[in-house]
Amino acid sequence: MGGLPRRATFIKQEISDGVPTLILDSGNLFTKKVLSEPALENAVRKGELILRAMETMGYKAAAVGEMDLYLGRENLDRLAGSTSVKFLSANLKSANGRPVYSPYTITTVGKIKVGIFGLTSRDVDVKMMEQRFPGVWVDDPITTASALLPKLRKKTDLIVALTHIGVGKDKELARSVKGIDVIVGGKSRTWLKNPLQVRSTLITSGYFQGRAMGRLFLSFRGKHAGWTGGNRIDFLKEQLQVLEKGGDVLPGVPGDREGLTRELDKARSMTRIDGDMITLTERFGDDRQIASFIRDYRKELKKQAQARVVESVTSDTPDRYLGSKACVDCHRTRSAFWAGTAHARALSALVPKGAEADHDCLPCHVTGYLKPTGYTPAAPRPDLVNVQCEACHGKGSLHVSSPDIYGLIKMPPASICLGCHIADHDDDFDYIRDRRLVCEDL
Ligand code: HEC
Ligand code: HEC
Ligand code: HEC
Ligand code: HEC
Incomplete structure (x- = not known):
C-alpha cells in the first residue's frame, strides 16, 4: 500500500x-x-x-x-x-x-x-x-x-x-x-x-x-x-547504416543492401x-491525491481504535500481557536501559505517517499483536504499544506474581527477533551483533 x-x-x-x-x-x-x-x-x-x-x-x-x-x-x-x-x-x-x-x-x-x-x-x-x-x-x-x-x-x-x-x-x-x-x-x-x-x-x-x-x-x-521486438528493428536499422557507410555488418544479417532492407521491412510490417x-x-514521488486517500484511511482507523481502547486486561486469565511498567520495580536497570532503546519508541516511528492504528504496521511496532490478551485491533491497549519487554521475553503476569516459580524466556532466540526483523523491514539484521544492543543490565 x-x-x-x-x-x-x-x-x-x-x-x-x-x-x-x-x-x-x-x-x-x-x-x-x-x-x-x-x-x-x-x-x-x-x-x-x-x-x-x-x-x-x-x-x-x-x-x-x-x-x-x-x-x-x-x-x-x-x-x-x-x-x-x-x-x-x-x-x-x-x-x-x-x-x-x-x-x-x-x-x-x-x-x-x-x-x-x-x-x-x-x-x-x-x-x-x-x-x-x-x-x-x-x-x-x-x-x-x-x-x-x-x-x-x-x-x-x-x-x-x-x-x-x-x-x-x-x-x-x-x-x-x-x-x-x-x-x-x-x-x-x-x-x-x-x-x-x-x-x-x-x-x-x-x-x-x-x-x-x-x-x-x-x-x-x-x-x-x-510480433517483432523493437530492439530488433533498431538493430537492423543500425546495421543498414553501417552498410551504407561501407562497413561490415554482423554475422546473421544479410550483407547486401537489398536483403537487409527486405529484412527490415518485414520486421516493420x-x-x-x-x-x-x-x-x-x-x-x-508521491501522487498527492492517492497519498491523501491513505491519510484519510489512517485517520479513520485511528478514530475507530480510539473508540475501542481498553486500558488494560481485567480478565482473570492468569497468563497475560502486563506491559513493561510491571517489570520496573524488580528489573530497574534493565528497564532503564530498555527505555533508551528504539524499541521503547517503536510506535512513534509510525506517527509521521499517521499509521498508529494501521494494521499493516502495528504487528511489529506493538507488543503481543493479535495474541490472547495482547494488542488487538478490537481492543487496542495503550499500555502495550511499542516493543516492550514481553515482546521478547513472553507474557509476564505469572512471573510477576511469583518470580521464583515462573521464569520467562531468558535469552530470546533469533526466531523471536525475526518475527519483526524480516528482510522487508530490516535488510541488515544480525542476531549475534544486534542482541547485545537491546537489553543490558546497566
Ligand atoms: C514485519 C514487521 C514490520 C512491519 C509490518 C512494519 N515495520 Fe516498521 N520496522 C520494523 C523493524 C524491524 C524496524 C527496525 C529496522 C531497523 O532496525 O533498521 C522498523 C522501523 C521502522 C521505522 C523507523 C526506522 C526507519 O527506517 O526510519 C519506521 C518509520 C517504520 N518502521 C514505519 C513503518 C510503517 C509506516 C509500517 C506500516 C506501513 C511499518 N513500519 C510496518 C518492522 C516492521
Ligand atoms: C528486543 C528484545 C528484548 C526486549 C524488548 C527486552 N529484552 Fe531482556 N533480554 C533480551 C535478550 C536478547 C537478552 C539476553 C541478552 C544478553 O545476551 O545478555 C535479555 C536478557 C534479559 C534478562 C536477563 C536474563 C538472564 O539471563 O537472567 C532480563 C532479566 C531481562 N532481559 C529483562 C528485560 C526487561 C525487564 C525488559 C523490559 C524493560 C526487557 N528485558 C526487554 C531481549 C529483550
Ligand atoms: C516482583 C519482582 C519481579 C517482577 C515484577 C518481574 N521480575 Fe523478572 N525476575 C525476578 C526475579 C527475582 C528473577 C530471577 C532473577 C535471577 O535469578 O537473577 C527474574 C528473572 C527474570 C528473567 C530471567 C529469566 C529467568 O527465568 O530467570 C527475565 C527475562 C525476567 N525476569 C523478565 C521480567 C519481565 C519481562 C518482567 C515484567 C513483565 C519481570 N521480569 C517482572 C523478579 C521480578
Ligand atoms: C515486535 C517486533 C520486534 C521484535 C520481536 C524485535 N524487534 Fe527490534 N525493532 C523493532 C522495531 C519496530 C524497531 C524500530 C523502532 C524505531 O526505530 O522506532 C526495532 C529496532 C531494533 C534495533 C535498533 C535499530 C536501529 O537502527 O536503531 C535493534 C538493534 C533491534 N531492534 C534488535 C532486535 C533484536 C536483537 C531482537 C530480538 C532479541 C528484536 N529486535 C526483536 C521491532 C521488533
Whole structure:
C-alpha cells in the first residue's frame, strides 16, 4: 500500500502522452498471506482503499489471486461489487460449474477491441477454501482457457490473459492454447524486462508488491501479423547504416543492401513490441491525491481504535500481557536501559505517517499483536504499544506474581527477533551483533 502513491505518479506520467493505455493487475491485490480471522476486517477496509486508488489510477481489471480468496466469499464479493475494476477469473467456479466472477471483459483501447480473461492459481489450501469460500473450486486453467478462447477470439482483435498462475504455467498455457496474444502474469515474481515469446504469445510478468511496474508498448501496423521486438528493428536499422557507410555488418544479417532492407521491412510490417520493467524508486514521488486517500484511511482507523481502547486486561486469565511498567520495580536497570532503546519508541516511528492504528504496521511496532490478551485491533491497549519487554521475553503476569516459580524466556532466540526483523523491514539484521544492543543490565 505504501507504494500506491508512487505507482500513481508513474501511471500519470505514462498516460500523459495520450497513447491509448490498458492498465491491469495480475492479482493478489489485498494480501500476500493467509490472514487470521481478526485481521480480516482490517484487510477489507484496506481493500476498499486499494480499489479506490486503482480506480483513480485507471485500472481496468485484475485477476483474482489465490490469496484474495482467503478474505472470504462475502468479503471478496463485497469488494468486487464496490468497484469499476473488473475482477476476472474464468476458472474459479461454483459447484454447478459456473464462474463465480466475470470470466472475461471486453474493452476498446484506441481502435483495438481487447478481450481480457482471468485465471486463478490452483495452488489453494483446500481446508481454507472450505472455510472461507465454501462450494467453490478452481478448475484447470488450461482446459478452461481452451474452451473460452474460440468464443472470445470471434468478438475481439486482441486477447490478453490476466493470470495468477506463475510464469511456468503461463508458458504451458501459451504452448497449449492457441490465440492468446499477451499473457500478463503474476505469482512467480519473475523479472521480465522484455516479454518472453512462446509460439505467438507474449508473456509478461508483474513484480511483487507493486515494487516495479511492467510496461509493454505494442505498435500495431494495420492488421496484427506477428510480433517483432523493437530492439530488433533498431538493430537492423543500425546495421543498414553501417552498410551504407561501407562497413561490415554482423554475422546473421544479410550483407547486401537489398536483403537487409527486405529484412527490415518485414520486421516493420509486424507489431512492434517494446517491453520494460520500471522500479518505482523515490524519483517518482508521491501522487498527492492517492497519498491523501491513505491519510484519510489512517485517520479513520485511528478514530475507530480510539473508540475501542481498553486500558488494560481485567480478565482473570492468569497468563497475560502486563506491559513493561510491571517489570520496573524488580528489573530497574534493565528497564532503564530498555527505555533508551528504539524499541521503547517503536510506535512513534509510525506517527509521521499517521499509521498508529494501521494494521499493516502495528504487528511489529506493538507488543503481543493479535495474541490472547495482547494488542488487538478490537481492543487496542495503550499500555502495550511499542516493543516492550514481553515482546521478547513472553507474557509476564505469572512471573510477576511469583518470580521464583515462573521464569520467562531468558535469552530470546533469533526466531523471536525475526518475527519483526524480516528482510522487508530490516535488510541488515544480525542476531549475534544486534542482541547485545537491546537489553543490558546497566
Ligand atoms: C514485519 C514487521 C514490520 C512491519 C509490518 C512494519 N515495520 Fe516498521 N520496522 C520494523 C523493524 C524491524 C524496524 C527496525 C529496522 C531497523 O532496525 O533498521 C522498523 C522501523 C521502522 C521505522 C523507523 C526506522 C526507519 O527506517 O526510519 C519506521 C518509520 C517504520 N518502521 C514505519 C513503518 C510503517 C509506516 C509500517 C506500516 C506501513 C511499518 N513500519 C510496518 C518492522 C516492521
Ligand atoms: C528486543 C528484545 C528484548 C526486549 C524488548 C527486552 N529484552 Fe531482556 N533480554 C533480551 C535478550 C536478547 C537478552 C539476553 C541478552 C544478553 O545476551 O545478555 C535479555 C536478557 C534479559 C534478562 C536477563 C536474563 C538472564 O539471563 O537472567 C532480563 C532479566 C531481562 N532481559 C529483562 C528485560 C526487561 C525487564 C525488559 C523490559 C524493560 C526487557 N528485558 C526487554 C531481549 C529483550
Ligand atoms: C516482583 C519482582 C519481579 C517482577 C515484577 C518481574 N521480575 Fe523478572 N525476575 C525476578 C526475579 C527475582 C528473577 C530471577 C532473577 C535471577 O535469578 O537473577 C527474574 C528473572 C527474570 C528473567 C530471567 C529469566 C529467568 O527465568 O530467570 C527475565 C527475562 C525476567 N525476569 C523478565 C521480567 C519481565 C519481562 C518482567 C515484567 C513483565 C519481570 N521480569 C517482572 C523478579 C521480578
Ligand atoms: C515486535 C517486533 C520486534 C521484535 C520481536 C524485535 N524487534 Fe527490534 N525493532 C523493532 C522495531 C519496530 C524497531 C524500530 C523502532 C524505531 O526505530 O522506532 C526495532 C529496532 C531494533 C534495533 C535498533 C535499530 C536501529 O537502527 O536503531 C535493534 C538493534 C533491534 N531492534 C534488535 C532486535 C533484536 C536483537 C531482537 C530480538 C532479541 C528484536 N529486535 C526483536 C521491532 C521488533
